[in-house]
Amino acid sequence: MSKLNIDQKTVKELFSAKKTKFLIPDYQRPYAWGEDECQTLWEDLFNFSFPENNCDNFDSESDEYFLGPIVTFKNDKGDMEIIDGQQRLTTLMLLLRAFYDKFKNMKDDKSEKTREQIEACIWKTDEFGYVNTEELKINSEVATDKDKDEFLEILRTGDVTKGKSSYAKNYKFFQDKIKEFTEEYVSYTPLLPLRIMQNCILLPIEAESQDTALRIFSTLNDRGKPLSDADIFKAQFYKYYSDKGEKESFIEKWKALEVLCNSIFPSSSGSALDEIFTRYMYYERAKQGIKQTTTEALRKFYERDGYKLLKNDETFENLIDLANFWNDIYDQNVERFSEDVLKRLYVLNYAPNGMWTYFVSVYYIANRDAEGMLDDNEFYNFLSKITAFIWAYAVTNPGVNALRTPLYPEMINVVNKQPVKFEEFLFSPEQLENKFRNFDFKNQRPITKSMLTWWAFQEPEQECLPLEKTIEIEHIYPRNRQKIEQGLTNPNNMESLGNKSILEKKINIRASDYRFSDKIKYYQGFTTNKGKKEGTAIKELINLSKSVTDFSETDIGQRETKIILEFIEYLKDNGLLKN
Known part of the structure; x- marks a missing residue:
């Protein structure tokens, strides 16, 4: 004690x-x-x-x-x-x-x-x-x-x-x-x-x-801001660079890194800088071949061997580079990423948990070229595969930390230049379809918005949306209509994936209580005496509103089946199904 x-x-x-x-x-x-x-x-x-x-x-x-x-x-x-x-x-x-x-x-x-x-x-x-x-x-x-x-x-x-x-x-x-x-x-x-x-x-x-x-x-102290792990790490870097006679240069770079991290990472607790140290930690874990699913505390990891990791130039430069990489992701930088890659990254932003950010960080550090760029096609394929796997695993293994078991070995494969395969965790098409059909896709579950975002971006014409724009879950067949008309013979279909879509918050508020025939103008946009009201950017809803005037229980069932079967096909395309 x-x-x-x-x-x-x-x-x-x-x-x-x-x-x-x-x-x-x-x-x-x-x-x-x-x-x-x-x-x-x-x-x-x-x-x-x-x-x-x-x-x-x-x-x-x-x-x-x-x-x-x-x-x-x-x-x-x-x-x-x-x-x-x-x-x-x-x-x-x-x-x-x-x-x-x-x-x-x-x-x-x-x-x-x-x-x-x-x-x-x-x-x-x-x-x-x-x-x-x-x-x-x-x-x-x-x-x-x-x-x-x-x-x-x-x-x-x-x-x-x-x-x-x-x-x-x-x-x-x-x-x-x-x-x-x-x-x-x-x-x-x-x-x-x-x-x-x-x-x-x-x-x-x-x-x-x-x-x-x-x-x-x-x-x-519940009023002051406690020292973060990054504050302790800063001291180690400071000593290291002071001994090299580069103190002023370090302080300038550290301040810039701090400003950058504060602009891109939420910091409800601790420090925004802690997040970049965490993301980089997974790369170093993978290099060391660590597969254990129990992840030690951030400070405990970096303080090993007298803070050895923090006493070299490479670590600090990697942290700066990684922060700039994530800044470009959140800025949706078209000079760095293709439109297809940005779409994959947008979908991943609505992943059911944050593990994908660690995996992508490992991939970036391990595969960047001398200019800090990634091969666009290979990066796209990697993002597609991890999206497919993470989404399916969230339904079949919904525990908060369950994803660590399959992801940690694959991080090691990435740093060793081996392909990501998830060989020990492939999915049975029949079992997966059954899981999806019996899964309760409540709005409160992150995987619900994850699936709907993935589905929206399966539409080839779907354009990338700004990350700062808030999207919500839309019931195409409205809840209020069911309360008044009792039109669904199976009330559970109200919460089916087939009856849900992502929709911009402002439009969702206006359209939520209307019949489908009344929603059409909100999906497509309309003009009033006060000017034009923009419609949704979700192409599927626009196309749907142009092809039908009603959306029934039969449509819900057919759309659910289409989403599930196309997702299973997506897994197949990414080599994630058992033979």
């Missing part, structure tokens, strides 16, 4: 302890507090120290103000690496330095005593208590913070005449606030910093390792 040292301390006790040396490590994010946060902190501290604007309402023996936890661990050099509390500690240091600047030339006893206490919080002292103004109690190595040296210089000298960083702006903010305060409360000037140092409480939580500290932070 991990050991923790937890001991509530005042700002003075924590900051002025002789052995205290805080380190903001290289993997942390840059300082982000602005004037709003500083204003809130100042108001909170002032209202606590001077209740109701009255100095005498404060009880120095019992009043306390809790500033929050500070999560750290002691690194190999004995420094306390800050995992949680970076923004708070940094701002408190700037505030104390601004107070010190105010008191440094005051000669009265109270001001001198206050100044001495502040000094001990900012700088190291020797065994006699003398301050060494060259050795600060805090240091920053944040890889992507170009202003960290300015922060340290402010603490050393108090000079911000040329500073434009957040550190300088916040320091000036506190200087202005302190000036206003001292002008209004002349005789009580030393009391505010003293009450901040002696009565404001922090909860330092010292973990025995970085991993433990990160877990504690994730558990405690």
